[in-house]
Structures are given as structure tokens and as C-alpha cells.
Amino acid sequence: MAEITAAMVKDLREKTGVGMMDCKAALAATNGDMDAAVDWLRAKGLAKAAKKSTRVAAEGLVGLAVDGNTGALVEVNSETDFVARNDKFQAMVAEIAKLALKAGGNTEKLKVAHYPGSKHAVAEYVAEMVASIGENMGVRRTAAVGVKDGVIGSYVHNQIAPGLGKIGVIVALESTGKKEELAQLGKMLAMHVAATNPVALDLAGVPKETIEREKAILAEKNAGKPEKVLEKIMESGLKSYAKENCLLEQAYVHDGAKSVSQVLAEAGNKVGAPVKITAYVRMQLGEGIEKKEDDFAAEVAKAAGA
Structure with missing residues (x-):
């Protein structure tokens, strides 16, 4: 026990x-x-x-870059928040985010990409920065989305410099409609994703194990009820789950009376063509990393060189 x-x-x-x-x-x-x-x-x-979630946040920054119809995110970790506010560190993360646009979401490819203005690959350049700044750091992950025709909506939460913050979101909007209006919608949708942290675009995209887990909980809560009744409860329960956790079914944070799918349908009429979310990524600093509890006084002393 x-x-x-x-x-x-x-x-x-x-x-x-x-x-x-x-x-x-x-x-x-x-x-x-x-x-x-x-x-x-x-x-x-x-x-x-x-x-x-186990979002006991590790330190560092999430960097975001958008170029035309491609958007990318990268997470670069450091030991303390002091380093995240270092100009050299911020400049490095911003540059790595730009390189991430060509890496296509492949972290290993990003690490071996040439870092501009140096003779090193990204991973090697970061290692040099460790020696320069005096604190361990590393490129943890990257992600990218793109569309053939449309826009990339983006948003950075807790931004401390352009394209750098604690949470980054990119949303791929596919449409032949008016790009200026699509761009505004994309930003609003990215803000929505940052706030609600959806599990998937729709119920079909939710991991099978998560669906089975939800069903098991519903079955236990309603044990003893007739099978036909239980089936309806399961159906209703999954619909409720989708409204809370699936992007297209969620209530739009900017107008709670509408779902995101309804907002997209209305947007299609405004921009002159159907609008579809083909992909999105939400990246939060330190997500899934267990960080040891540090003595804050000792951390300050360390940063001050004491």
C-alpha cells in the first residue's frame, strides 16, 4: 500500500x-x-x-514565427526565468523560431540547421550560449503548420518581446477569401486556442484511449442502468466532452453564444469563401516537464554570482 x-x-x-x-x-x-x-x-x-496536466513550468521561452502561409513554434528551455529575460537568449530564440519555419516541425532537423552568423548548427550554437550565459539550456521541441491558400493566425500570451512568450499558438485557416479579414479571424481564433487549450480539432481527433476513458467513467457512474439508456448517456456524455474539449465544438471565447464552427460558417459569408481550420498548435512553456522546487533565495544569489 x-x-x-x-x-x-x-x-x-x-x-x-x-x-x-x-x-x-x-x-x-x-x-x-x-x-x-x-x-x-x-x-x-x-x-x-x-x-x-503536469505543467510545472520549466523556464525559457516559446518562440513564434510566421512567413507567408507557414507558421512555426519552438520551445527553448533554460534553468531560470532570469535567463529568459536576457537579451542574448531572446535574440537566439527568435532566430531559432525563424529557422523552425523550414524544419517542418522536425526537432532533430532544426537542431542540425545552420545558425546564421556562426559556423555552428543550432544545437552547437546553443551549447556555446550555455558557456556564455552560464546556465544550462536546450531546444526542446518545435511544430509547424501551413496552408496552400489562406492565412496563418498566431498569438503569443505573456509576450515579453515580439514573438516570444510563455504560450504560443498557430492556426492554419484555409480559404480563398479576403486575406485581411481572414488574418484578423486567425488571430482571434489563436487567442481562443490559447485560452481554452482544446484537446483536438473535433471528436474524431481525440486519442482513442481518452475516449475509452471517458466511456469507462460514464459507465461506472451509471452502473445498473439498461443498455439502451446507457448508450444514450454515452452519446450525450461524449457530446458534452466535445463541447468542452474539441475546438470546433467549443463556445467561442469572444462570443459565448456561438460555437467555433458557427463562427467559421459566418466568416465564410463575410470573406466571400468557405473557411476551414486545417490544423492548429498550442505550445506552452514547460508543458509536461517536472521541475524541482528551488530555493528562491538561493536562485537569486546564484544569478547575482554570490
């Missing part, structure tokens, strides 16, 4: 908003498995469908 610590209970409470005693019971029932404990609470009707 795993030891259930106060920290585990606190973490589960923060993830679900459920009381401490119920969180402790859930962890005990699932042998300390955090994800299973969340599902246990949801099955008991105590917790809503939470978008769980």
Missing part, C-alpha cells in the same frame, strides 16, 4: 477542487495513483472532467 502524503492530497485537491478527506479517500482507494484518483472522484460525481 502506497503512503498517502499530505502533499499528494494537496496536489489532488488543487487538480479537482474536491475536499481533502475525499481526496485522501480517493488516493487510498487507488494506491496513490494520481490520475486514477481523479477518475475515482469523477466516477463518484465529486469532480468534473478536469484537464489534467
